[in-house]
Amino acid sequence: MDEVFRALADPTRRGLLDRLRVRDGQTLKELESELPMTRFGVMKHLRVLEEANLVTTKRRGREKLHFLNPVPIRLIHDRWVSKYAEPWAATLSELKQDLEEEE
Amino acid sequence: MDRYLVVDGAGTMSVFEIYIKTTPERLWEAITDPETRAKYSFGVRTDSDWAEGSQYKSGVPGVIEIAEGENVEVDPPRRLVQTMTALWSDEVKAVGTSRVTWEIEPVGTSCRLTVTHDQLPADANSEVYGGWTMILSGLKTLLETGESLDTPGSLRYSGATG
Numbered sequence: 001m002d003e004v005f006r007a008l009a010d011p012t013r014r015g016l017l018d019r020l021r022v023r024d025g026q027t028l029k030e031l032e033s034e035l036p037m038t039r040f041g042v043m044k045h046l047r048v049l050e051e052a053n054l055v056t057t058k059r060r061g062r063e064k065l066h067f068l069n070p071v072p073i074r075l076i077h078d079r080w081v082s083k084y085a086e087p088w089a090a091t092l093s094e095l096k097q098d099l100e101e102e103e
Numbered sequence: 104m105d106r107y108l109v110v111d112g113a114g115t116m117s118v119f120e121i122y123i124k125t126t127p128e129r130l131w132e133a134i135t136d137p138e139t140r141a142k143y144s145f146g147v148r149t150d151s152d153w154a155e156g157s158q159y160k161s162g163v164p165g166v167i168e169i170a171e172g173e174n175v176e177v178d179p180p181r182r183l184v185q186t187m188t189a190l191w192s193d194e195v196k197a198v199g200t201s202r203v204t205w206e207i208e209p210v211g212t213s214c215r216l217t218v219t220h221d222q223l224p225a226d227a228n229s230e231v232y233g234g235w236t237m238i239l240s241g242l243k244t245l246l247e248t249g250e251s252l253d254t255p256g257s258l259r260y261s262g263a264t265g
Contacts, residue, residue, distance in 0.1 A: 025116055033141040056120045056217070074236035075121075078244070 004072045007052035013045050017054060017088070020068035027063050114201070116154045116221035119235040124213045125246040131180035133206060133246060144243030145234070153177055159185065167191060171198070181207050187220075189231045198227045214244075 007013055012035070019031060032042040038081060049055035056069045104203045118230075123130060133258035147169045151159030152261045156179045162168040168190040176184035183205040189195035202222040208231060218239065220232040 010142060024118075032213065042153070053120060053122070056118050058116075058219075066115070069120045070236050071119050071121045071239050074240045078240050 001072075003052040004054065006052055007048050010045070010048075013049055016042075016045055017068055018035070018048060020066060024067050025058075025065040027065060031066065055089065057059065114222040115227060116219060116223070117232045117235070119188065119218045119220075119239055121216050121239045122210065122213050123246050124214060127180035127207045127209055127214055129246060130207050130214050133242060134183065135179075139245070141247050142239050147243045153179075162190070170259055172203075180233060192230075194228050195231050198224060198231050201227070207243050239249075 015035070019034060019099060020026060025103060028039065028046070032039050037081070046055060048056065052091060053072050054069055056067050058065050058067065125133075128133070134142075135149075135151070135153050137150050141148040147161050147163055147167075149159055149161040150210040151157055151174060153159075153174060155174060157174050158176060160244060161170040164180075170187050170189050170191075171189055173185065174185055178180060178214040185203045185205075186200050187203050188200045189198060201220060204217075204221070205220070206217045216234055216239065220235065223232065229260075241251070
């Protein structure tokens, strides 16, 4: 989990995740074309994201495609946020039930 | 680092990856045993005989149908390739048939589980592949602690048949 927070602590890396969120499965070339940064710089950031498991890669022919992996962020959510969301979700589902019964 | 896999076929793809402290055998069982599966899949069970080419059905019998498809490749405890047609609403039915690949790879005393959902249309309703993060998080909790996840929505249908 330390690696996830370290990876997310950098605005460039968050920007890379934003780009993958908009369009998943991009190559290094595509990702670097939108950033004012050297190829080496982008590679370095991608490696940090991969080590944190926030980015996962797959091969297509000679290309290496980068995908946003949202699971580590879900684990953070389930550890801390879920406790607060639970009563709220329960209220919503009760409300839904009440409304449906009225129909 | 040669850990990436080959992408084939057309369509949009989403990849979900998680490390779980367990053995490939226990992980495979948790994926293919209907009772265990229900504990981390919103209470939804998946039934099949898991032979290659066989069919599977996911749902809560008598309450809701969630998905169905074919087990295209079955290679326990490493790899499972399935077609998937989501059934829980007209919107998701309209997405048609996509493909889900489960890959288990031992890493030290843990396993890396990768779920790749591909062959989706570019404009596919995100509900169809949006549940994987919650499912995988629940699977990790179950195998590592023996407890079921109790986050909102994660047990949506678990009491439905009781």
